[in-house]
Structure formats: C-alpha cells, structure tokens
Amino acid sequence: MHNRVDKFREIASREMQNELSRAFLLMLSLGAPIMRQIGMSSFPDPDCAEAYGRAIRAEAIERMPELLEEFEKNAEASGAKVIWAKDAGEANAAVLKIAKERNISYVTKGKSMVTEETGLNEHLIENGVDVFESDLGEVITQMLGRLPFHIVGPALNVPPGEISDIFLKKGIIKEPTDIFLKKGIIKEPTENPVELGRAARVFLREKFRRLEMGIVGVNMAVAETGTIINVENEGNIRMNKSSPKTLVAIMSLEKVVPTMTDALHMARILSRNCTGQKLTGYVSMDTGPKKPGEIDGPEELFIIIVDNGRSEIYRDVKVREILRCIRCGACLNTCPVYSKIGGYPYGFSYSGPMGQIINPMLLGIGSTADLYRACTLCGACKNICPAGIDHPSLLLEYRARQKGQGNMPVFERMTATAASVAMASGSLWSIGAKCARPLLNSFAKDGYIKNMPLVAKGWFACRDLRAMPRKTFREMWKELNKSSADKKESI
Amino acid sequence: MKVSLFIPCTVDLMMPEIGVAVYKLLSRLGAEPVYHANQTCCGQPLYNAGYREQAKRAAKHFIEVFGEDDIIVSPSGSCVSMVKHHYPELLCDETSWYNRAFELSGRIFEFSQFVVDILCVTDVGASFSGKVTYHESCHIYRALGISHHPKKLIAAVKGTQLVEMSNATACCGFGGEFSVGFPEISEAMVKDKAENFLNTGADVLVLNEPGCLLNINGYLHRNYPQKRAMHLASFLYENSVEVNHA
Numbered sequence: 001m002h003n004r005v006d007k008f009r010e011i012a013s014r015e016m017q018n019e020l021s022r023a024f025l026l027m028l029s030l031g032a033p034i035m036r037q038i039g040m041s042s043f044p045d046p047d048c049a050e051a052y053g054r055a056i057r058a059e060a061i062e063r064m065p066e067l068l069e070e071f072e073k074n075a076e077a078s079g080a081k082v083i084w085a086k087d088a089g090e091a092n093a094a095v096l097k098i099a100k101e102r103n104i105s106y107v108t109k110g111k112s113m114v115t116e117e118t119g120l121n122e123h124l125i126e127n128g129v130d131v132f133e134s135d136l137g138e139v140i141t142q143m144l145g146r147l148p149f150h151i152v153g154p155a156l157n158v159p160p161g162e163i164s165d166i167f168l169k170k171g172i173i174k175e176p177t178d179i180f181l182k183k184g185i186i187k188e189p190t191e192n193p194v195e196l197g198r199a200a201r202v203f204l205r206e207k208f209r210r211l212e213m214g215i216v217g218v219n220m221a222v223a224e225t226g227t228i229i230n231v232e233n234e235g236n237i238r239m240n241k242s243s244p245k246t247l248v249a250i251m252s253l254e255k256v257v258p259t260m261t262d263a264l265h266m267a268r269i270l271s272r273n274c275t276g277q278k279l280t281g282y283v284s285m286d287t288g289p290k291k292p293g294e295i296d297g298p299e300e301l302f303i304i305i306v307d308n309g310r311s312e313i314y315r316d317v318k319v320r321e322i323l324r325c326i327r328c329g330a331c332l333n334t335c336p337v338y339s340k341i342g343g344y345p346y347g348f349s350y351s352g353p354m355g356q357i358i359n360p361m362l363l364g365i366g367s368t369a370d371l372y373r374a375c376t377l378c379g380a381c382k383n384i385c386p387a388g389i390d391h392p393s394l395l396l397e398y399r400a401r402q403k404g405q406g407n408m409p410v411f412e413r414m415t416a417t418a419a420s421v422a423m424a425s426g427s428l429w430s431i432g433a434k435c436a437r438p439l440l441n442s443f444a445k446d447g448y449i450k451n452m453p454l455v456a457k458g459w460f461a462c463r464d465l466r467a468m469p470r471k472t473f474r475e476m477w478k479e480l481n482k483s484s485a486d487k488k489e490s491i
Numbered sequence: 492m493k494v495s496l497f498i499p500c501t502v503d504l505m506m507p508e509i510g511v512a513v514y515k516l517l518s519r520l521g522a523e524p525v526y527h528a529n530q531t532c533c534g535q536p537l538y539n540a541g542y543r544e545q546a547k548r549a550a551k552h553f554i555e556v557f558g559e560d561d562i563i564v565s566p567s568g569s570c571v572s573m574v575k576h577h578y579p580e581l582l583c584d585e586t587s588w589y590n591r592a593f594e595l596s597g598r599i600f601e602f603s604q605f606v607v608d609i610l611c612v613t614d615v616g617a618s619f620s621g622k623v624t625y626h627e628s629c630h631i632y633r634a635l636g637i638s639h640h641p642k643k644l645i646a647a648v649k650g651t652q653l654v655e656m657s658n659a660t661a662c663c664g665f666g667g668e669f670s671v672g673f674p675e676i677s678e679a680m681v682k683d684k685a686e687n688f689l690n691t692g693a694d695v696l697v698l699n700e701p702g703c704l705l706n707i708n709g710y711l712h713r714n715y716p717q718k719r720a721m722h723l724a725s726f727l728y729e730n731s732v733e734v735n736h737a
C-alpha cells in the first residue's frame with residue numbers, strides 16, 4: 001500500500017514544476033468538464049437524472065447493512081461464494097488463500113481501486129503469486145511503480161517515450177515488435193501509442209489464454225439479484241471475468257445498490273461523469289459462476305466484501321456521506337487545486353477532492369492535515385458530484401476534529417480564543433484594530449506591505465498587501481452618520 | 492426601508508471605502524442604512540480553521556448585534572454564506588440559539604442581490620466608458636447562487652461594455668488560510684485569474700467579494716501594477732454621476 005500523504009507539499013511543489021504534468025492537467029481541466037457536460041445533456045432532463053442518481057446513492061448508503069445482507073443471500077443463491085473481510089489484511093489473505101489452494105502461479109487483474117487501497121498486488125507478489133494488471137493505464141503505473149495520477153486514467157500523463165522505455169525494459173515490446181516486424185506491421189521499436197497499445201494487448205492476450213485466476217473490482221453490486229457489474233472501455237475486465245476458471249471479485253461495502261434499475265441508472269451516470277460517454281464500451285454483469293449448459297464464464301466465483309474502515313465511517317453519521325462516492329473522478333477534473341498539482345501529492349489510491357474526503361477517514365485525521373487543508377472551499381466539487389457529496393462541509397468537519405483533538409500548539413489555540421473574545425466585543429475589537437494598525441503598517445512602504453515574517457509569510461510570496469488605512473469603517477461611520485444627520489436637519 | 496449594514500472585518504480594517512460606497516449607494520437608492528458600531532467579524536476564519544467553539548462565540552455576538560434587524564446587507568457573499576448556512580449548523584445543539592440563527596438566515600442579503608431583488612434597481616445612475624469583466628466569486632456564485640445580479644448592475648452602467656472572462660467561475664486561490672498555508676498552489680491559481688483578466692482586455696475587473704479582492708489586487712499590485720480589481724460597490728459609487736459632478 002502506497003501511503004505518502006505526509007509528503008503532500010513536497011510532491012505538489014515538484015509536480016507544479018513538471019511541464020508535462022502541467023500541460024496534461026490544463027488539457028484535462030479544460031476538456032473533461034465539457035465532455036461531461038455534453039454527456040449529461042444527452043439525458044432528456046439532465047437535472048432530474050442527476051437528482052435521481054443522488055437519491056439512489058443516498059438510499060443505498062442509508063440502507064447499506066440490509067442491502068449487503070440481501071446481496072450476499074442472492075449472490076450465494078446464484079452460486080457465488082461471499083467472503084467478508086474486516087480489513088486490508090483479511091482481504092489480501094483471502095485472495096492469497098484462494099490462489100494458493102489452486103496452485104496459481106499468476107493472476108491478471110482488472111482495474112480496482114479497493115485493491116490499490118489494500119495493497120493486494122504487493123501482498124500476492126511477496127507470496128509468490130505474480131500479478132499482471134490488465135487495464136493499460138494500470139499496466140503502466142504498475143511497471144513504473146507509481147500511484148495513479150488520475151482515478152480514471154492512472155497513466156494519462158505518462159508520455160509514449162517513457163512507456164516505450166519501460167515496455168522495452170520489461171520485455172513487453174521485444175516479443176510483440178518481433179511479431180509486428182515479421183508481419184511487416186512495423187519496422188522498428190516504436191513510440192507510436194497505437195503500436196504500444198497493441199504490444200500490451202498481445203502481451204496480455206497470452207496471459208489471458210492460460211489464465212487460471214482473474215481478479216476484478218466491482219462498480220455496482222445489485223442487492224435484489226446478487227449481480228456484480230463492471231463498466232470499462234478496454235474490454236480487459238471482461239477478459240478477466242470470462243477467461244479463468246476462478247474469478248475473484250473484490251468490492252468495498254458501499255458498492256451495493258438496491259435494484260437492477262438503480263444499477264443501470266448509476267452506470268449511465270457513472271459513464272457520463274467519468275468520460276462523458278452515455279455508456280462505457282463494455283458493461284459486464286455476472287450473476288454467479290458458469291451454470292450447466294452455459295458456454296463461458298468462470299467455474300467458481302468468489303466475491304470478497306471489504307470493510308477496511310467503512311463500517312466505522314457508516315456509524316459516524318456526520319461523515320457517512322463519503323460512502324456515496326462512485327469513483328467517477330468528476331471532482332478531480334473540476335478541482336482548481338487538483339488541476340494544479342495532479343494526483344501524486346495526495347499520496348494514496350484516491351486523489352483530488354475524493355481523496356481529500358476519503359483518505360483522512362481511512363488513514364486517520366492526525367496524519368492527513370494537508371489533505372483537508374489544501375482547499376479553498378470553493379465548492380466546485382460539491383456542485384459537480386453526481387453522488388451528492390458535500391465535500392467542503394466534510395473538510396470543515398475534519399478540520400474541527402483535528403483542532404478538537406487537543407494536541408494543537410498552545411499558542412495557536414490561545415490566539416484563536418483571544419480572537420474570538422475580541423470578536424464577541426465591539427470595544428475590544430476596536431482596541432485590537434487600533435493596536436494592529438501601527439504593528440502592521442511598520443512593514444509598509446509607499447502604502448503597501450511587501451513582506452512580513454512568520455505566519456503571514458506565505459501571503460507575500462506572490463502578493464502585496466495594502467497598508468491598513470488611517471481609519472476603519474467604524475471610525476469613518478461616525479463622520480458619515482454625522483454628515484447624513486446634518487443633511488437631514490438641513491432639509 | 493431601514494437596512495442594517497454588516498461590514499465584514501476585511502472591509503472594516505483594510506478597505507473601508509467599500510463600506511462607504513455601500514452606505515452612499517443604498518442611501519441614494521432610498522434605503523436607510525444603519526450601522527451597529529459593536530459589530531465585529533462573522534467568525535468564518537475561526538470556523539474554517541476548525542475552531543468551532545471559538546467561532547460560536549463570534550456567531551452568538553453577531554446574533555445579539557443583528558438579531559432584531561429586519562434586513563441585513565453585506566458587501567461579502569462569503570460572510571453572508573457563513574451567517575446563512577453555517578450559523579444554524581454551528582449552533583444546532585443549542586435550541587434557542589439555533590432558532591435565532593435559523594430565523595436570521597432569511598434576513599441577510601448580499602449587496603448586489605439586495606439592490607436587484609429587494610430594491611428592484613439595476614441602473615444606479617453610474618457611467619463608465621470602458622470595458623469591464625466580472626469574477627464570479629465561489630461563495631457568491633456557488634454558495635449563494637448569485638450571478639446575474641451583479642452582472643445586471645454592471646451592464647446598466649452607461650458606457651460600460653461587460654465582457655466575459657474565461658474561467659470566470661474558477662476560484663481565485665484565496666481561501667483564507669489557504670492563501671497563506673499553500674502559497675505555491677494559491678499563486679498558480681491567482682496567476683490564472685490575473686491572466687484571464689488581462690486576456691479580456693478589460694480596463695477593470697469587478698467583483699463583490701472582499702477576500703478575492705485582497706488576493707487578486709495583491710497579486711496585480713505585485714505583478715501588473717497598472718491593472719486593478721474593484722469591488723462592485725466601489726465601481727458603481729466611484730463612477731456615479733453624482734460623485735463625478737461633485
């Protein structure tokens with residue numbers, strides 16, 4: 001499990017210097033919201049469709065415990081085996097056990113955020129089961145050993161040259177380019193994205209051909225039918241689901257939705273918010289393993305339902321709504337902070353506003369302060385969220401919990417308390433203003449302050465501050481009031 | 492109509508001329524502005540920092556000061572949003588305070604909203620020959636849903652051409668403690684805002700949020716000293732016919 005949330009500032013600073021990240025982020029922040037807009041406007045009534053989606057997420061989370069039980073019952077009735085995992089360790093151990101019992105040497109994986117959260121790949125590899133990601137972006141990030149840059153496109157920022165290098169190093173290009181060379185498709189090792197994509201396909205197709213066990217995530221788990229649904233554009237998840245004898249689907253608690261109708265609406269909402277499509281290229285639904293007479297599908301299906309802190313979040317009513325998140329990434333594309341720093345600084349599987357609300361609850365308030373403070377509370381994420389999450393309010397709640405922990409610097413707390421006492425008294429406030437003026441203005445030159453030490457320093461990195469005027473409004477009011485009273489008298 | 496002015500601390504301490512402009516404009520438009528001299532700050536900086544108990548103290552003072560007023564008007568959407576949305580939330584465990592906060596939340600208005608919706612005025616009698624662009628401040632645009640009010644007021648100024656700025660609704664990077672705590676990210680954001688403003692070719696950037704104004708003007712003064720942003724109230728007042736003829 002990657003976890004570098006403590007390096008937020010350092011990595012943010014590095015990424016802002018990275019021309020490539022900057023160019024990509026600019027493109028993303030300009031293009032993605034438009035794509036989403038076009039996608040949403042294809043609903044006959046976009047506002048209603050959005051409200052309906054939010055209502056489904058609200059209901060799914062409020063009824064989560066009973067829905068999960070219903071899902072378990074129906075999934076098992078259709079032949080799937082449901083395993084509950086309390087935390088990352090239990091989830092990883094369950095997958096490893098299934099693999100070991102079947103003498104599996106390698107698995108392929110569909111894109112799954114929850115397994116990034118639990119660190120499943122590392123666990124399997126350490127224990128002798130090789131893991132091949134099969135989403136092209138994940139293939140690249142896995143090889144580069146990086147976090148996802150964006151939840152939807154984890155390697156969208158990596159240029160073809162870098163991908164070509166890593167493919168050569170890992171032996172992915174050599175074999176397929178040989179084939180392409182023999183067939184006369186290409187003349188030499190390439191940086192052409194289409195050729196690289198084809199090389200990855202050929203490489204993975206070999207893995208799928210002999211696949212014994214596949215691992216996928218889950219986008220929606222339908223309580224009324226016990227069906228797991230995946231949406232994707234590359235077709236690799238369907239390969240993962242249909243090629244092997246053994247399929248392991250891993251989902252976190254909040255993926256459950258009440259009905260198939262709800263799931264289909266959420267698939268339409270998710271697609272539009274992810275990529276602006278009406279529906280992704282592939283949508284696969286599995287209700288249990290292959291049944292007698294069916295021609296394909298896995299012989300056995302395990303569904304691992306991972307808690308990893310969710311039930312605690314569910315019980316914590318003030319933050320429960322973070323479970324509504326459908327991982328569409330719309331908030332990343334609209335966030336003015338994410339679009340400056342990209343996904344790496346958030347230091348964990350989830351980045352952008354989504355990461356800012358989820359990571360502190362998974363990793364703890366104490367170590368994630370930069371995540372819930374690096375926000376101007378502009379509300380763009382809340383506005384766009386198809387799940388109806390109020391991100392700014394959650395960040396404010398985390399800030400309050402941090403300050404409430406009692407281990408804040410004494411000086412800071414005393415300053416806050418002193419300020420609040422002044423705010424509760426007009427006369428103290430006036431005295432404060434009178435004292436502040438000479439202090440503040442001692443830094444001024446030609447009517448402007450260009451620099452100040454200590455806490456205020458950050459302001460002056462790129463900005464000036466006008467010196468404090470000779471009179472506050474309160475002081476000017478006395479004259480205003482007097483002159484208007486005079487005017488009235490004179491009338 | 493008696494109108495109680497809530498002059499935010501940033502205006503009171505750093506930009507009192509905005510308060511004067513609001514006072515003068517409202518008086519001219521037939522309202523009777525009053526000012527309670529014992530008002531202070533809405534407590535938002537404390538609330539945003541996470542100091543809720545301390546913020547409550549400021550909130551209660553505000554409610555004591557303004558509790559009896561029929562209409563409260565403020566030249567800051569952010570402070571209005573604090574009172575309107577966050578006071579009831581902050582005081583939800585103390586029934587009598589909650590009731591007062593909830594009741595107050597319906598009586599507080601952002602300046603441009605008050606002028607357009609309550610006074611039913613769009614032409615305040617100002618003229619300015621030049622190009623103007625408008626920044627949609629986050630808490631005005633998203634938290635209060637106010638956007639056409641200020642634009643109507645600007646468009647009604649004689650001789651003024653209102654041009655749209657690209658990414659007008661994007662945050663300017665202020666965010667209170669954010670601007671001090673994350674200076675690098677904040678700079679990247681305010682730089683975009685300034686460049687979008689410059690690209691419009693407008694003579695002045697008008698907005699109605701004191702926080703954004705401090706931020707954007709601070710950046711412009713450092714980097715493009717010939718350019719400036721103005722509060723809507725100042726823009727309307729300083730360019731009003733009456734002032735220019737005096």
